[in-house]
């Protein structure tokens with residue numbers, strides 16, 4: 001049984017939960033009180049993840065894996081699905097995982113956090129800068145998905161599962177108009193929503209749903 005440490009607002013945690021469910025692997029969630037600063041405490045960093053981040057995937061023997069891209073890659077290889085069917089596809093999957101971690105999820109998650117959950121009102125200049133980065137990253141993904149069903153190859157992969165991680169949350173959390181501005185991304189999200197294993201993050205991950213603050 002896998003134990004997935006995280007919280008419901010965490011799209012990075014959702015990525016791992018979605019894959020575990022798609023693989024049909026047994027898992028249970030372990031709540032991490034991120035909003036109250038647990039991941040910043042020395043004790044949590046010592047015991048769970050020195051990088052101070054969730055998700056953390058705990059294995060049956062108590063060992064831990066972190067970084068969603070690493071976890072997704074390892075689970076896909078271990079369970080023989082969603083990793084890409086050929087060496088070329090696997091390299092493409094890795095390419096999208098890097099893009100996601102650097103530019104797609106990271107800017108979107110930061111923008112959404114500041115808009116919905118940050119301790120103080122977001123600085124407009126910072127939000128404007130981040131929005132420019134988002135426009136660039138989302139434009140690239142929308143163009144890539146134009147005329148394609150999925151990011152890589154003909155079946156769903158961990159590239160899809162990684163990039164979609166933050167895009168099933170309520171639109172008012174980020175205020176960024178993904179559905180309206182990016183038709184190919186919107187259609188791709190509908191396809192992923194129909195995949196076995198998909199669920200709303202707030203239905204499967206622990207913690208309280210919070211109203212957007214700003």
Ligand SMILES: N[C@@H](CCC(=O)N[C@@H](CS)C(=O)NCC(=O)O)C(=O)O
Nearest residue numbers: 010011012052053054055067068069
């Ligand atoms: N690249 C990491 C990012 C993980 C991440 O940023 N997680 C957030 C919560 S969703 C976090 O723990 N942030 C803590 C921080 O940035 O200090 C991954 O994909 O696992």
